[in-house]
Amino acid sequence: xxxxxxxxxxxxxxxxxxxxxxxxxxxxxxxxxxxxxxxVKMTQHGSSLLDVVQSGFQHYDSNVGVYAPDADAYxxxxxxxxxxxxxxxxxxxxxxxxxxxxxxxxxxQDLDPENxxxxxxRVRCGRSIAGYPFNPMxxxxxxxxxxxxxxxxxxxLDGVHAGKYExxxxxxxxxxxxxxxxxxxFKEGDRFLxxxxxxxxxxxxxxxxxxxxxxxxVWVGEEDHLRIISMQMGGHLGEVYKRMVDGVNKIxxxxxxxxxxxxxxxxxxxxxxGTTVRASVMIRLPIIGRDMAQxxxxxxxxxxxxxxxxxxxxxxxxxxxDISNKRRLGITEFQAVHEMYSGLREMIYLEELRx
Ligand code: CIR
Numbered sequence: 001x002x003x004x005x006x007x008x009x010x011x012x013x014x015x016x017x018x019x020x021x022x023x024x025x026x027x028x029x030x031x032x033x034x035x036x037x038x039x040v041k042m043t044q045h046g047s048s049l050l051d052v053v054q055s056g057f058q059h060y061d062s063n064v065g066v067y068a069p070d071a072d073a074y075x076x077x078x079x080x081x082x083x084x085x086x087x088x089x090x091x092x093x094x095x096x097x098x099x100x101x102x103x104x105x106x107x108x109q110d111l112d113p114e115n116x117x118x119x120x121x122r123v124r125c126g127r128s129i130a131g132y133p134f135n136p137m138x139x140x141x142x143x144x145x146x147x148x149x150x151x152x153x154x155x156x157l158d159g160v161h162a163g164k165y166e167x168x169x170x171x172x173x174x175x176x177x178x179x180x181x182x183x184x185x186f187k188e189g190d191r192f193l194x195x196x197x198x199x200x201x202x203x204x205x206x207x208x209x210x211x212x213x214x215x216x217x218v219w220v221g222e223e224d225h226l227r228i229i230s231m232q233m234g235g236h237l238g239e240v241y242k243r244m245v246d247g248v249n250k251i252x253x254x255x256x257x258x259x260x261x262x263x264x265x266x267x268x269x270x271x272x273x274g275t276t277v278r279a280s281v282m283i284r285l286p287i288i289g290r291d292m293a294q295x296x297x298x299x300x301x302x303x304x305x306x307x308x309x310x311x312x313x314x315x316x317x318x319x320x321x322d323i324s325n326k327r328r329l330g331i332t333e334f335q336a337v338h339e340m341y342s343g344l345r346e347m348i349y350l351e352e353l354r355x
Contacts, residue, residue, distance in 0.1 A: 001040045001041075001042065002039070002040070002042060002048040002049075002050065006048050006050050007039060009050055010035075010039050010048075010049055010050050010053075011039075013050075013053065013054070013057035014030070014035055014057075016057070017030075017056070017057055017060070020060045021060070022056075022060035022061070022062070022065075024056050024060065024061075024062040024063060024064060024065035025063070025064045025065060025066070025083075025084045025087055025088065026053055026056035026057075026062065026064065026065030026066050026080075026084070027056070027060075027065070028087075029080060029083040029084050029087075030053070030080055034079055034080060035049075037079070038077055038079065038080060041076050041077065042076070043069070043070055043072035043073050043076045044070075044072045045069070045070040045072060045133045045137050046137070047069035047070055047072075047073055047133070047136065047137055049077060049080075051067075051069035051073070051136050051137070051197070052066050052067065052068065052069065052073060052077050052080065053065065053066055053080075054195055054196060054197065055067055055192050055193070055195040055196035057195075058191075058195040059191060059192055059195055062192060064084060064088065064269070064270065064271055066080065066081065066084060066270060067134070067135075067136075067196045067198070067268050067269055067270075068081070068134055068266070068267075068268060068269075068270065069133065069134055069135070069136040069137050070133035070134050070137050071128070071133075071134070071258050071260070071266050073134075074260060074263060074266065074270075078093075081270055084270060085263075085270050085273065085329065088270065088271055089271075089273070089274070089327055089328065089329040089330055090327065090330065091274070091329045091330040095262075095330055096261070096262050097260075097262060097263055097264035097273075097274045097275075097329055097330055098264075098330075098331070098332050100332075100333060101332035101333055101334055102245045102333050102334060103332065103333065103334025103335075103337075103338070104334075105238050105239075105241045105242035105245055106238060106242070107238070108237045108238035108241060108337065108338070108341055109236075109237075109238060110234065110235050110236040110237070110238070111235035111236075111237055111281065111341065111344050111345060111348065112234065112235030112348065113235075115234055115235070117235070117283050117284055117285065117348055117351065118234060118235035118281045118282070118283050119233065119234075119281075119282040119283065119284070119320065120183075120231060120232065120233050120234070120281065120282045121231065121232060121234065121235055121236065121237055121240045121279075121280070121281050121282075122229060122230070122231035122240065122279070122280050122281075122282075123229070123230050123231075123237070123240050123241050123244045123277065123278070123279045123280075123337065124227055124228060124229040124230075124244070124277070124278050125227075125228050125244065125248060125265075125275065125276040125277045125278075125333075126223070126224035126226065126227050126228075126265070126267045126268075126272050126276040127224065127225060127226040127228065127248070127251075127252075127255075127257045127258075127265060127276070128224055128225050128226075128257065128258040128265070128266050128267060128268075129146060129149065129150065129225045129226065129255055129256070129257065129258070130256040130257065130258050131256075132145075132146050132225060134198075134224075134225075134268045135193075135196065135197065135198030135199075135200070135223070135268055136196060136197035136198060136200070138200070138201070138205070139201075140201045140204050140205075142205075143201055143204045143205025143206075143221060144204060144205055146205055146220075146221065146225055147167065147204075147205040147206070147207060147220055147221060149255065150218070150220045150225065150226060150255070151165040151167070151207065151209070151220065153251060153254040153255055154209040154218055154220075154251070155209075156254070157209075157211075157247070157250055157251070158250075160211060160213075160215075160216065160243060160246075161211055161216050161243075161246070161247045161250060162211060162212065163209055163210050163211035163212060163216065164209065164210065165207055165208070165209045165220075166207055166208055166209075166210070167203075167206070167207035168202075168203035168206040168207050168208075169203050169204065169206075169207075171203075179208070183231075184208065184210065184214055184217060185208050185219075186208075186219050186222045186223075186227075188202060188203075189202075189222075189223075193223060196268075198223060198268065205220070205221040206220060206221035206222065207219075207220045207221065208220070215230060215231060215232045215240075215243060216229070216230050216243055216244070216247050217229040217230075217231070218247075218251075223267075223268050223269065224267050224268050224272070224276075226251070226255075228244060228247055228248050228251065229244070230243040230244035230247065235281060237279065237281075237337070237340075237341055240279075241279065241337055245333075260273075263329065264276075264329060271328070272328060273328065273329045274328045274329030274330060274331070275328045275329070275331065275332065275333045275336045276328060277325070277328055277333050277336040277337060278324050278325065278328065279324060279325050279336070279337045279340040279341075280322055280323060280324035280325075280340070281322075281323055281324075281340075281344060282309065282320055282321075282322055283320060283321055283322075283323055283344070283347075284318075284319055284320045284321075285319075285321065285347065285348075285351050286319055286351075287351050287354045287355055288347065288350055288351050288354065289319055289321060295321070298347065298350070299323065299326075299343075299347075302339070302342070302343030302344075302346055302347070303325065303326050303327050303339050303343065304323050304324065304325065304326060304339075304340065304343045304344070304347075305323070305324050305325070305326040306321050306322070306323055307321065307322040307323075307324070308321070308322065309321065309322060323340075323343075323344060323347070324340060325337065325339045325340035325343070327339060
């Protein structure tokens with residue numbers, strides 16, 4: 001069982017969360033009875049319930065509030081994860097995620113052939129490398145090893161994916177800032193990730209791989225071990241998706257990824273489980289975007305998520321939105337991307353109709 005200090009932090013954090021007005025899935029699903037049952041458990045890696053809930057305990061404005069400190073946590077704390085996963089993804093506790101199926105990227109067209117609405121398109125997926133725990137349980141040594149293993153494989157990519165790995169350690173700060181501003185590189189974790197202890201030992205083990213054109217990128221050591229990203233200007237989802245799929249397949253021949261028999265690919269955040277695929281566009285919708293509540297309602301109808309232009313938990317700067325598929329679990333990779341494709345087609349159709 002966890003030591004007294006951890007148990008005390010859990011007890012105090014739980015009391016405070018109960019008294020708060022948090023609408024997080026954590027607060028909703030961690031009942032007193034469940035809390036008492038889970039607080040004494042530990043994973044094989046030595047993580048406890050505190051590692052799972054600390055972000056939600058600290059930030060009452062969390063949507064979700066939990067992270068998995070290691071792969072085993074999804075099993076040991078399944079009584080908490082399962083109802084949260086069910087509510088977020090519509091994926092029940094006995095549902096099984098389908099086998100990997102990228103589908104045919106060629107069937108996805110340009111969403112905005114006249115370049116009127118979509119500034120850029122991005123598709124990403126997350127992968128955890130077998131043999132390593134997730135962020136809060138990573139040591140300096142593990143970060144270094146993981147980065148070494150990943151960067152060696154990435155440096156060997158060929159064709160359109162060929163590029164260079166750059167570690168964050170000793171990176172020129174101005175260059176780094178430029179990469180962040182241009183939306184290539186991740187920022188140093190947001191407050192949710194910091195509270196989840198996923199920014200420890202920063203910048204050790206963190207870095208970015210970029211191909212020549214900066215249309216294929218891999219983040220190493222950010223929220224997940226790997227974030228494999230394809231992006232380009234305009235709305236050609238098919239092209240963007242294909243480049244990611246081909247890249248993931250190449251990397252997957254050299255690295256072994258963690259996959260759960262029921263939950264698919266495992267990620268640090270339960271919202272990314274299963275396919276881990278997030279397909280998004282940066283889009284301007286001046287008419288239907290005038291009323292944010294209405295835009296959110298519309299997004300909900302098509303299983304889309306609306307974020308501000310600077311990423312999660314940010315507001316829209318200039319009337320542009322980052323719109324993506326919300327569901328990633330219990331559907332295939334192709335279905336996840338296709339859901340975003342059809343939802344956005346509808347949104348653009350409505351925008352046209354009202355203009
Ligand atoms: C939260 O609970 O709000 C953060 N831990 C992020 C969760 C993933 N993002 C999301 O649902 N939009």
